[in-house]
Each structure stands twice: as C-alpha cells, then as structure tokens.
Amino acid sequence: MAYPQHTTTGMTTHPDLTEMRERLERTASSSxxxxxxxxxxxxxxxxxISPWAVQxxxxxxxxxxxxxxxxTTALIGLGLALAPExxxxxxWAxxxxxxxxxxxxxxVTPTHGARPGIVWSNCLAGGVTALLGLIAMGLTVRVARQSPR
Known part of the structure; x- marks a missing residue:
C-alpha cells in the first residue's frame, strides 16, 4: 500500500516573506x-555593575x-545591535x-529592607529598562503593521 506523500514548503516560499524581512531590516537599522x-x-x-557602583x-x-x-538585558541589547532582524x-523580554x-x-531583601540607594538605583534602572523595552516593542509592532508598498 502506497501512502501519499505530502510536501509542505511552509513559510519559506511565501512571496511576502522577503518583503517583510526587508521592512524589518529597514526599521531595525534606522537611527x-x-x-x-x-x-x-x-x-x-x-x-x-550597580551593586559595586552604589556600594x-x-x-x-x-x-x-x-x-x-x-x-540578561545587556545581552539582549547586544543581540539587538548585532542581529536586529x-x-x-x-x-518584549x-x-x-x-x-x-x-x-x-x-x-529580595524583605527582612532587613533595602537602603535608599538600592531602591533609587533599581527603580531608575528598572523604569528606564521597561521604557526602552516598550519602545523596542513599539518598533517591532510598527514593522508588523506597515502595509506593503
């Protein structure tokens, strides 16, 4: 008994794939x-380095x-810089x-509490990190929603 052979090419042959990659690359390489x-x-x-900078x-x-x-954040940032596509x-991470x-x-320090320097350093770094992550996510969403030209 011969079984029918199904060949699926997936998204690799989709005609819009190259256009989507080019749009992502253009956005990722913008200033x-x-x-x-x-x-x-x-x-x-x-x-x-903040534990040593803030002592x-x-x-x-x-x-x-x-x-x-x-x-982890620095590695994601480095990856975004080296291979944005x-x-x-x-x-999002x-x-x-x-x-x-x-x-x-x-x-992490619930029993004896954190010193004000730790709180300020982490809140500032965390706020900036979250904001930059949202901006990076916005760039990704913008690329996904752009209509073909």
Whole structure:
C-alpha cells in the first residue's frame, strides 16, 4: 500500500516573506532603533555593575539579582545591535526585566529592607529598562503593521 506523500514548503516560499524581512531590516537599522539598542545595552551594563557602583555588593541576594538582570538585558541589547532582524521579536523580554528591577529591592531583601540607594538605583534602572523595552516593542509592532508598498 502506497501512502501519499505530502510536501509542505511552509513559510519559506511565501512571496511576502522577503518583503517583510526587508521592512524589518529597514526599521531595525534606522537611527532611532540603533539608539534604543545602544541604550538598552548601556542600561544592562549599569544594572550589572550597580551593586559595586552604589556600594551594596555586601547584600548578596540583591547583588545576584541585579547581576543576572543586567547581564540578561545587556545581552539582549547586544543581540539587538548585532542581529536586529533576528532579535527584535525578543524585545518584549526587556519589559518584565525592568519591572523586576523596580520590585526586587522589596522582594529580595524583605527582612532587613533595602537602603535608599538600592531602591533609587533599581527603580531608575528598572523604569528606564521597561521604557526602552516598550519602545523596542513599539518598533517591532510598527514593522508588523506597515502595509506593503
């Protein structure tokens, strides 16, 4: 008994695929997108080094939290800068990282509380991170909604 062979080509042969990639590449290489990518990278680096810059590295839990969140944000920013056409859909992950930075001083250090420097540093870095993530997401949505020309 012979079984019918089904060949599916998927989206790789879709005629609009190349046009969508070109639009994404144009948006990702615009000056606004480049600035957002660089700011995401810098915010991630600041977040990673903030325990030593603000001098709260003796509090291990918040130090590890900031280090992980900062390195993750910086890596996403670096990926956006190096391969925007592949990484732009990951921009949504930056927003929860920003929110985590804002609430982490109270979540990670609930027993003895966080010093004002930790709170200010994390709230500022978290707010900027979340805002930049929303801007990067907006760029992605704008590309997806543009009509073909």
């Amino acid at each position: 606004g997108a480049i600035a957002v990518e660089g700011l995401i990278l810098l915010t991630g680096v600041y977040t990673a 709260f590295s003796s509090q291990t839990n918040i130090t590890v939290s900031n280090l992980i969140a900062g390195v 592949r990484m732009f859909r990951l921009a 930056i927003v929860p990282l920003g929110f985590w930075l804002v609430v982490s001083p109270w979540v």
